Amino acid sequence: MAICHEVRPARAWMGRLPHGSDLLEALTGLCREKDVTLGRIEALGAVSRAKIGYYDQTERTYGFHEIAEPLEILTLVGNVSLKDGEVMVHAHVTLAHEDGRAVGGHLAAGTEVFACEYMIEAFDGAPLLRSNDEETGLPLWSD
Numbered sequence: 001m002a003i004c005h006e007v008r009p010a011r012a013w014m015g016r017l018p019h020g021s022d023l024l025e026a027l028t029g030l031c032r033e034k035d036v037t038l039g040r041i042e043a044l045g046a047v048s049r050a051k052i053g054y055y056d057q058t059e060r061t062y063g064f065h066e067i068a069e070p071l072e073i074l075t076l077v078g079n080v081s082l083k084d085g086e087v088m089v090h091a092h093v094t095l096a097h098e099d100g101r102a103v104g105g106h107l108a109a110g111t112e113v114f115a116c117e118y119m120i121e122a123f124d125g126a127p128l129l130r131s132n133d134e135e136t137g138l139p140l141w142s143d
């Protein structure tokens, strides 16, 4: 059965992250600061290094790629919800190398901002709570 909550746009912010900040931690910090517990995020810009994950569905573990070179952020899409009572940003990124080749995955801490313009939109609605899902092994929305 699908989980489907009606949400209503409440507030939104646009801005720029500090050069040298950690992309995931900076976005999570902004959500905590603005008390966003339900929302969505988008961003673009560039990073000086990246750490992105891929979930191995058989092993049920994340593997991570670290890319120690400058990359463009073509897209970052994410959502904001609660896990164990804490704000959690779940974001995926598509990044491009100098020659335009793209790589992407689950955004992990360890991705360093070169320049990043973001938008965070907060919603009103019943909270979405993450808990461990037995079918996938992932912390998915359960309610």
Ligand code: ZN
Binding pocket: 090, 091, 092, 106, 107
């Ligand atoms: Zn993910």
